[in-house]
Amino acid sequence: MTNKSKSIPSLVKDQELVRLRRDQIIRAAVELFADKGFHKTTTREIARKSGLGIGTLYEYIQSKEDVLYLVCDFIHTDLEQQLIDEMTHEQTGRETLINAIRAFFRVMDNEQDRVLIIYQELKSLPNEMLRYVLAKEEEITRHFERIIERGITDGSLQMEPGSVKLMAHNIVVLGEMWSFRRWVLGKHYSLEEYTEHQISLLLQSMQQHPAVRK
Amino acid sequence: MTNKSKSIPSLVKDQELVRLRRDQIIRAAVELFADKGFHKTTTREIARKSGLGIGTLYEYIQSKEDVLYLVCDFIHTDLEQQLIDEMTHEQTGRETLINAIRAFFRVMDNEQDRVLIIYQELKSLPNEMLRYVLAKEEEITRHFERIIERGITDGSLQMEPGSVKLMAHNIVVLGEMWSFRRWVLGKHYSLEEYTEHQISLLLQSMQQHPAVRK
């Protein structure tokens, strides 16, 4: 995992302390943003919930948008790590893919509030920060691409190479969909039902006509 | 199309005039929201772009959030109408579905800025208005459900009934995905390539094993 995060300047010298305080800030902000959104959250609220004075907060960031960037970066890194943790087992590409999808959907379920933050507040990020965040998003998609490619190589999955990237995007998007359409999907399916249905739909597109195989 | 829109009170009596002015307001706001988002757009900007004084604006709405609601409602109604227009031909369910998907994706492509508004500003809507907007979203999904059901009935599509609703959601979400992931998908696919790839993936899940047919 290449961590090319853009670094935000701080007035405080002690780097260890910077990490600690920013962690407090991020945790407070994630909760507030998930609850009321970026715009309706005030810097004073972030400070109070972090246990810092408003002046101190600004020793660790330069603008409110810096907080949003820190939050997005944290969420993405966290999501990616959870994904990676669930993907280390040695299996065929096909089995790994199924497990990765299950894991990803489960993470989307757990973290739905955070996922929503990223989607709804992206527009508020300054341009340069936006580029970093989008790159992170692409990176997560690429994990799935790699698994599918492995499945093609070891013969456990079949599909034309031109569709691999698209398939990876579809998986990610169908996962995120569980986060931001839960208001309606939840009325008809549990997470498990949703996951298994989607896996079976997706895999139908990644194998030769079943009638032909054994 | 059941138009159950919540109606926003206006101080102006003449209903014809209300329609006219609100149309000006909506058109101005759509452009501004797409450009800078709801929060960063000021009521004064909306008024100026509508060709109204700020005071006049408030004769036709009661709060800034009213404008957001009017905009969401307009976009949804517009999207739905475009969809319906493209779906009237008499064909098998399968052919209708393919056409409807093409039409929907094309609309998502044309209207990507507006689609983004709905997704990114939903959280800013007061609760009651939110319910109306989400209902509209569900309504659009139901169009696809009905087409698929027709395809099952006339035998041109095969799938278990329990997956129909999910399949309809998938179609809608994959269409919306073209709007809000164009920053990366556009690097690899044109709209036409994207559409045809997705149609072929989706249809694989809606037919018996191809080896069996003809």
Add this chain to the structure above:
DNA sequence: CACATTCGACCGAGCGCTCGTTCAGTTATC
């Protein structure tokens, strides 16, 4: 050890400003 000095994290009152909203007054219409 006692004391003076330096340092830097921490603080919050307050500045400058923007914004959504109102309302007293003007203009247009019949």
Add this chain to the structure above:
DNA sequence: GATAACTGAACGAGCGCTCGGTCGAATGTG
């Protein structure tokens, strides 16, 4: 001339951010 439609100056709540200042710990000094 009465009513409806329009207007923009004025309001005041609330915002992001700054800055002069406090204080405890670290360091220097005799």
